[in-house]
Amino acid sequence: MKVVAIASIAVMAGSILGGCGSTGLSNGSDSSSKVEKKAPKDLKIGVSVSTLTNPAFVNLKNVISDSAKKQGSKVIVDDANNDTSKQNNDVEDLITQKVDALIINPCDSSAISAVVKKANEANIPVVCVDRSADSGKVVSTVASDNVAGGKMAANWLIEQLGKKAKIAEIQGIPGASATRERGKGFDSIGDQKLNIVTKQTAQFDRAKALTVTENILQAHGDIKGIFAQNDEEAVGAARAVKSANKKITIIGFDGALACLNLIQKGQVTATVGQQWNKIGQESVQMVYDFYQGKKVPKNDKVAVKIVTKKNVTSFKKQVYNK
Template sequence: MFKKVLNLALVAGLATATAGFAQDADKTGYKGAPRTMLWSTSLATMMDTTQYKKDGPYTIGFSNASISNSWRVGMLASIQQAAHDNADQIKQLIITDANDDPAKQVSDVQDLISRGVDLLIVSAATAEALDAIVTQAYEQGIPVVLVDRRITSENFTTFITASDMVYGHMSAQWMVEKLGGKGNIVMLPGMAGVSVAVNRIAAAQEVFANYPDIKVLDMQYTDWSPAKGKQVMAALIQQYGDQIDGVWNDHGLQGSGAIEAMVEAGWTDLPPITCADLNGCVKLAVQNKQPAFNYDYPPAMGGVALEVGLDILAGKPVPHQYEMSVDVAITKGDETVSVKADKWVEDYARLDKPNDLILSTGIPDYDPTTFSVEYPQ
């Protein structure tokens, strides 16, 4: 498909109109392009989507890897909310759930293709497994929006994400500086083979490698599960004990479980930890006076994926990779030379809300136990 490079002024103008930036306006007053885009040394690649322009209402297919954790439930809610908000443009939103089974998701996408969807949204179980079927849809002329997780090739229209590389680099740099450039770290990433985890691990390891006195004691996958995060951390405590100086997570889901394991092990002076999205991680850090870094991976990207998809069907140019703006939250007194806070974790954590609350869905007063919205289906 045809690509072209446009200037950042146009990119910022496009971005300002979409939901991803509205959430930052609500929090900070900022309405511009994502800061990751402003920091980039290269121009954004924009996709010419005029070939997809058609009259609505549209049939949209969303192939979801799963709703196996509270983050993914929040992302689904964000898409459903966006479909509700744009119901006048949508004939039907078809949602499938692969239950983290790549083979089932391939079948789901094939079914959506056969049903003649005008737009295909995919959050891939794994990049490799979904590449061929997504490529097939793209080459058949169906615009493809990837969200959260991408495929291995570039055969898609746009990828809605938050920068995994920024998370990996910034969280690792914060931890290194909190430790004074010397110490032992355990890494608790999410799921093997999933692009989010792969990229965040690579970026963090790139930072750690620059400091010869920083040692990664161990790395264990947690499947982005609070329960498994607790189990893995408990085993690491058994093995390494007080050798552990820092706990690096690629998300807050397992981070909350890791904190619970430390507390139950009787630790009182908890080491620095990294979090994202989950109220439990930042809430427990505050309650236990633990140094914490939080950089969300907003499930609000689900709603952005649908709205950018509608832009594609209107023939508007869109970025090939759309990175949402994210604020950095750090516990008070724990900023470092290189990493500063946009807000304090103490102000961001919802101490009055349950641990499994996802903080960045973009839905006001979101509660996963009561959320329900009507949309065309």
């Protein structure tokens, strides 16, 4: 009888644990839960973008909206203005509106986790774009390979300026996965093979990067290069360098139109170009694949490449059709 009792308890415990493990957000890879299939025309997609003051994210928003609307989906877009509280409130509002899916470009990877978990509780699938969420269940994160891109930037600076060249690194928003990953890739090579004299944050902001670069040039007037962790910072840095009448090699990260234009003018030397058209299109496709019960990759990494004056025209045509 003791054996029977123990066996019964084991069965009950297994049933309880099995129930706790199901979130209702399986995309078909988990046989314990199935997705209710929906056609694109029947989906309402909520989109939260970190900021629409960054031209790269404006393009991302346009690609997502256009891709979804072409398939008949309804799209609701919110601009977080780089404010984590606003973004969380926006996403909570989208959950209240009972959207079928959320595509989120987080301001901060940690701060967004709370509302990702709320979306999980509401059985709303979440796709993160460009930046990840630190916790909560995300169907897929569609982003460039930021670590590889950071390494590309470091190796490119070594090729252009030589080993141990004096470099300044302008970092992004502390807490954003893109900041961590781009810095990790760049520093893994730069800390050993370059002379990084300073690392300062400009919050991925053009105006702040202008001020930060002005201060860097006063303290380290002999630097030969600057790595800016996004193109808004690269544009701000270029303005400071131009005002100081200096010749400094600048490489950004994004492939934003404003930076590409400065590359053509010779004011920025290069950028690690992201394929925003593919990132936007694939984030929408992840939602559609999820609702068709297809297996969706947890991390969808889109390739990046160095863009200079030699290939900037072809890159603009590919990504922006300009």
